[in-house]
Amino acid sequence: MTKLEFAGKLEKYQKKQIRSKWEYFILSIVFLIFTFIPSSILLLSDNMFGLTSPAFAILGGLCLGKAWNIKRGTEEHKLLINALELLKSK
Numbered sequence: 001m002t003k004l005e006f007a008g009k010l011e012k013y014q015k016k017q018i019r020s021k022w023e024y025f026i027l028s029i030v031f032l033i034f035t036f037i038p039s040s041i042l043l044l045s046d047n048m049f050g051l052t053s054p055a056f057a058i059l060g061g062l063c064l065g066k067a068w069n070i071k072r073g074t075e076e077h078k079l080l081i082n083a084l085e086l087l088k089s090k
Contacts, residue, residue: 007084014077017070024067031060 035056051059 003083004087007080007087010077010080011084014081021067021070024063024070028060028063028067031056031063035060 035053038053
């Protein structure tokens, strides 16, 4: 594997991490909306998916925690991204 291939894979990994973080964050917002505004779920289904309001709060909290724990990048990742930019400029 060349340095350029490695840098490309690192860039894809960074994009995947950012996308995953936003997906978990949006999902947690939806669950928290269902928690605090239970009538909003009636637009989707009459049986509330069989879950109670505390269950939605727990799911929302778990998704928010997962989004919070996804790191944007360590110092090593930032240095490797900078190295990628240097390789691309050559």
